[in-house]
Amino acid sequence: MRHRRLGHAGLQLSELSLGSWLTFGKQITDDTAEALMKLAYDHGVNFFDNAEIYARGESERVMGRILRKMEWPRDTWTVSSKVFFGAGGKLPTQVGLHRKHVVEACHDALRRLQVEYLDLFFCHRPDPATPIGETVWTMHQLIMQGKVLYWGTSEWSAAEIKEAHAFAQAHHLIGPTMEQPQYNLFHRAKVEEEFAALYDTVGLGTTIWSPLASGILSGKHTLEGDASSRLRMAGLEWLKERELNQARLKKVEELKGIAQELGLSLPVFAIAWCLKNPRVSTVMLGASKVAQLEENLKAVDAQDLLTPEVMARVEQAVAGEKLSTWS
Numbered sequence: 001m002r003h004r005r006l007g008h009a010g011l012q013l014s015e016l017s018l019g020s021w022l023t024f025g026k027q028i029t030d031d032t033a034e035a036l037m038k039l040a041y042d043h044g045v046n047f048f049d050n051a052e053i054y055a056r057g058e059s060e061r062v063m064g065r066i067l068r069k070m071e072w073p074r075d076t077w078t079v080s081s082k083v084f085f086g087a088g089g090k091l092p093t094q095v096g097l098h099r100k101h102v103v104e105a106c107h108d109a110l111r112r113l114q115v116e117y118l119d120l121f122f123c124h125r126p127d128p129a130t131p132i133g134e135t136v137w138t139m140h141q142l143i144m145q146g147k148v149l150y151w152g153t154s155e156w157s158a159a160e161i162k163e164a165h166a167f168a169q170a171h172h173l174i175g176p177t178m179e180q181p182q183y184n185l186f187h188r189a190k191v192e193e194e195f196a197a198l199y200d201t202v203g204l205g206t207t208i209w210s211p212l213a214s215g216i217l218s219g220k221h222t223l224e225g226d227a228s229s230r231l232r233m234a235g236l237e238w239l240k241e242r243e244l245n246q247a248r249l250k251k252v253e254e255l256k257g258i259a260q261e262l263g264l265s266l267p268v269f270a271i272a273w274c275l276k277n278p279r280v281s282t283v284m285l286g287a288s289k290v291a292q293l294e295e296n297l298k299a300v301d302a303q304d305l306l307t308p309e310v311m312a313r314v315e316q317a318v319a320g321e322k323l324s325t326w327s
């Protein structure tokens, strides 16, 4: 495993990390979750991503039990939570980025994950109903209290991140260290263009999500979606609707050809492509099966095979997708 600094912060995360969205506490058994975390840790993964909303708190409970059972030294791994959507309740006091919910979400995550502090704590989306300064103050205070080490954002705009930094600087507070955006061969605009001015100024780090565009870049899907996959899960029709289409599947076939020439599977190739971007601090993997994670972890070594010539061919293959964004 190799490591990268989280932007300008001193913390170094493993290039590949493991997330739990849709899988822990939902799609997979707790035994599979444990096997995934063990495999990841044994391969040098030092960051596990979570959020209050994942399986309405259950994902954090599952992860917390595994962390407790494994007894890995606390100084060998990092764990995150995210606040905004709530853990199920939808009352105004139970969601958002106001002081009350951010503090309560932090306490709840600490309890569910069975840890004394969160290494990373993200604002899962911007909250137009709360002044950014209130959130910055709250995060700063949680850091001062030792409950959070680094705070960040997820799917915020560059303007919102800049505003948070300007407020933090004006009041001598700690601003957001990292952003968690989607980044993959089909979603590039935020990381490559919108945030470009933030990397060298505020030193933004990035923990990127859905490197396989929810599995589409594994190459296993038809237009209906692979039967045992998240794209066929009840309640996720919107995801299939939004991400899966004929034009993308055609590009996937082209990319598969390039990967095969290098002797790589498409998922390994697509994850390695994300790692080629030095602005990416860590690529967060998702997996519903141990075999998937075993395969995807090969991306660390595979990145060296993606020469400038290969990268240029990829540009041609995904032409037209460059400006796509999530929100």
Ligand code: NDP
Pocket: 018, 019, 020, 021, 022, 023, 049, 050, 124, 154, 155, 180, 181, 208, 209, 210, 211, 212, 213, 214, 215, 216, 218, 220, 226, 228, 229, 230, 231, 267, 284, 285, 286, 287, 288, 289, 291, 292, 293, 295, 296
């Ligand atoms: P991916 O885009 O890599 O999708 C992972 C899914 O793709 C797996 O669960 C599996 O789903 C399928 N898959 C993975 N590897 C393979 C393989 N080798 N062969 C075939 N299928 C494969 O990542 P995620 O969307 O899971 O995102 C990663 C993490 O990022 C999340 O767990 C979460 O922690 C974070 N995240 C953050 C968000 C945010 O708003 N901040 C939003 C979304 C995710 P299946 O078997 O069901 O097909």
